[in-house]
Amino acid sequence: MRYPAISSFRENMFFIRIFMILLLSCLTVKINLCFSSIPYSLKSLTLDGHFNFDEVHHAARDFGNRYHFLPLAVLHPKSVSDIGTTIKHIWDMGCHSELTVAARGHGHSLQGQAQVHRGVVINMESLQGPKMQVYTGNFPYVDVSGGELWINILHESLKYGLAPKSWTDYLHLTVGGTLSNAGISGQAFRHGPQISNVHQLEVVTGKGEIVNCTKKQNSDLFHSVLGGLGQFGIITRARISLEPAPDMVKWIRVLYSDFNTFARDQERLISAENTFDYIEGFAIVNRTGLLNNWRSSFNPQDPVQASQFESGGKTLFCLELAKYIHSDETDLVNQEVENSLSLLNYIPSTLFISEVSYVQFLDRVHVSEIKLRSKGLWEVPHPWLNLLIPKSKIHDFAEGVFGNIITETSNGPILIYPLNKSKWDNRTSVVIPGEDIFYLVAFLSSAVPSSTGKDGLEHILTQNKRILDYCETANLGVKQYLPHYTTQEEWKTHFGPQWEVFVQRKSTYDPLAILAPWPENISKGNTFLMTSTLIYYLKEKGPHCMQERCLDYKFCKPVTRNFPCFLIYCKSIEEAAVTS
Numbered sequence: 001m002r003y004p005a006i007s008s009f010r011e012n013m014f015f016i017r018i019f020m021i022l023l024l025s026c027l028t029v030k031i032n033l034c035f036s037s038i039p040y041s042l043k044s045l046t047l048d049g050h051f052n053f054d055e056v057h058h059a060a061r062d063f064g065n066r067y068h069f070l071p072l073a074v075l076h077p078k079s080v081s082d083i084g085t086t087i088k089h090i091w092d093m094g095c096h097s098e099l100t101v102a103a104r105g106h107g108h109s110l111q112g113q114a115q116v117h118r119g120v121v122i123n124m125e126s127l128q129g130p131k132m133q134v135y136t137g138n139f140p141y142v143d144v145s146g147g148e149l150w151i152n153i154l155h156e157s158l159k160y161g162l163a164p165k166s167w168t169d170y171l172h173l174t175v176g177g178t179l180s181n182a183g184i185s186g187q188a189f190r191h192g193p194q195i196s197n198v199h200q201l202e203v204v205t206g207k208g209e210i211v212n213c214t215k216k217q218n219s220d221l222f223h224s225v226l227g228g229l230g231q232f233g234i235i236t237r238a239r240i241s242l243e244p245a246p247d248m249v250k251w252i253r254v255l256y257s258d259f260n261t262f263a264r265d266q267e268r269l270i271s272a273e274n275t276f277d278y279i280e281g282f283a284i285v286n287r288t289g290l291l292n293n294w295r296s297s298f299n300p301q302d303p304v305q306a307s308q309f310e311s312g313g314k315t316l317f318c319l320e321l322a323k324y325i326h327s328d329e330t331d332l333v334n335q336e337v338e339n340s341l342s343l344l345n346y347i348p349s350t351l352f353i354s355e356v357s358y359v360q361f362l363d364r365v366h367v368s369e370i371k372l373r374s375k376g377l378w379e380v381p382h383p384w385l386n387l388l389i390p391k392s393k394i395h396d397f398a399e400g401v402f403g404n405i406i407t408e409t410s411n412g413p414i415l416i417y418p419l420n421k422s423k424w425d426n427r428t429s430v431v432i433p434g435e436d437i438f439y440l441v442a443f444l445s446s447a448v449p450s451s452t453g454k455d456g457l458e459h460i461l462t463q464n465k466r467i468l469d470y471c472e473t474a475n476l477g478v479k480q481y482l483p484h485y486t487t488q489e490e491w492k493t494h495f496g497p498q499w500e501v502f503v504q505r506k507s508t509y510d511p512l513a514i515l516a517p518w519p520e521n522i523s524k525g526n527t528f529l530m531t532s533t534l535i536y537y538l539k540e541k542g543p544h545c546m547q548e549r550c551l552d553y554k555f556c557k558p559v560t561r562n563f564p565c566f567l568i569y570c571k572s573i574e575e576a577a578v579t580s
């Protein structure tokens with residue numbers, strides 16, 4: 001028996017279902033079209049360079065090899081105006097668009113810092129602009145593109161007998177990439193990090209404006225972008241300070257079995273007047289008692305004693321020094337090296353010296369890169385941890401970490417060396433500990449892919465977490481270098497008193513949070529940032545709705561960067577009509 005009411009209900013349901021399916025599929029098509037139409041609106045821009053929609057997989061990788069965010073498109077800019085035009089276009093799309101942009105230097109970040117999920121990656125190495133230009137004279141400098149590799153700057157400036165003063169240990173990194181962090185190596189105790197050796201920058205802000213800045217002109221923007229993690233603008237050109245380049249380098253390694261003696265000597269050296277040109281150090285975690293390749297290509301001063309030296313399974317500390325040799329000064333340099341070494345307290349049989357060209361010295365990590373690449377060991381996960389530790393806490397740190405956490409093997413080099421705070425400019429965005437001397441400690445681990453053992457990613461990440469937990473529990477006042485956090489609370493703690501400055505700068509130079517979106521939680525949900533963005537919008541772009549028209553405005557739901565994220569209370573219906 002058929003119940004008409006039920007049967008007609010069933011029929012209705014059938015049609016409703018069909019209708020819903022059709023509606024949903026229409027919506028899906030619309031949503032997909034909506035997403036895919038974003039890069040096509042970019043495609044219509046008139047540029048010297050071009051967008052590439054096929055290279056997105058390459059742009060979703062970096063040296064860390066752990067984070068993979070797929071962008072929608074990769075821009076290969078030929079000129080600064082390509083970058084300006086693209087960002088301006090996205091800025092003009094306003095809050096309605098969620099499109100974001102990441103500058104990619106050489107992609108040697110560790111945790112997706114140069115990546116962007118469903119946004120635009122700007123391949124900075126494609127940027128051409130004016131040719132690299134060296135200026136000689138009393139205060140020499142070089143003008144370079146933000147996408148230039150430091151190795152190319154070295155080769156070009158050497159043609160004039162000059163070279164930058166401050167380096168990173170590895171030179172196949174871009175100017176914009178290292179200046180967005182700091183750029184630290186063994187010369188930083190004397191010259192400061194790379195960000196202390198820049199005279200001028202050209203920057204494209206998050207509003208698409210192209211701005212020149214120096215310590216005096218637009219100085220807030222200048223200091224913001226240095227160490228600014230790409231948050232405030234894209235560095236398209238930089239003027240970098242140069243010095244006369246040495247011809248050769250005396251490169252020295254000595255060992256210590258006691259951390260306190262090692263650190264005391266390091267600190268004495270970085271404070272001395274007439275000292276070495278490069279001062280670093282590293283730990284050798286060596287439970288087996290066999291010494292690894294720390295001395296390869298170095299000659300022992302006393303070969304017999306050196307061959308008899310054994311670590312006894314202890315963790316050792318290697319002080320690494322370099323003295324630059326200008327051709328006419330060889331004898332003087334030898335004498336100075338001898339004098340400086342005579343004041344140190346290393347294990348006497350462990351003095352190893354080598355003499356190499358300046359390029360060989362600076363480009364030393366590239367030699368390891370070639371070897372590792374040939375063995376397929378370069379493109380593995382790199383769960384690196386870089387810390388800046390106040391001098392007063394470095395002994396507690398060493399005791400806790402080398403005494404309890406890293407005792408058997410290190411899975412990669414562990415650098416330890418002190419830096420002078422006086423060589424850092426506290427107006428830049430980089431965050432460092434407050435003491436006059438602080439240490440860089442870098443755990444440069446490589447993980448064996450798919451290993452579940454002590455050389456595997458999980459084990460190394462757990463070890464990193466133990467180190468960070470120890471630093472927090474022991475209240476060591478540690479700051480991360482090349483920082484990466486997942487919550488806004490952690491970012492606030494990282495910036496400490498500089499948080500307000502960070503937020504202020506973000507709202508000034510990138511109010512729609514278009515740039516470098518990787519540290520998602522830096523700005524998300526931050527009322528201050530949202531407020532200033534909002535006020536900016538109301539003043540500059542919003543419906544003309546300031547005090548005389550509106551009683552007040554109030555946040556609704558700041559989910560997107562969209563206008564409807566606030567409610568406007570108007571004095572009258574007529575004014576509401578004008579406002580809308």
Ligand SMILES: Cc1cc2nc3c(=O)[nH]c(=O)nc-3n(C[C@H](O)[C@H](O)[C@H](O)COP(=O)(O)OP(=O)(O)OC[C@H]3O[C@@H](n4cnc5c(N)ncnc54)[C@H](O)[C@@H]3O)c2cc1C
Nearest residue numbers: 105106107108109146168169170174176177183184230235
């Ligand atoms: C083997 C190796 C050795 C290293 N040694 C050192 C060292 O000795 N000292 C040291 O300080 N660091 C060192 N680093 C870290 C390195 O400085 C950073 O990872 C740096 O960011 C990498 O530069 P990149 O050109 O690959 O930048 P990317 O990884 O491409 O970018 C890094 C960040 O900068 C932003 N960015 C890139 N270009 C620009 C630009 N033009 N304007 C604004 N923002 C930009 C990106 O959006 C991203 O947030 C080393 C890294 C590696 C892999």
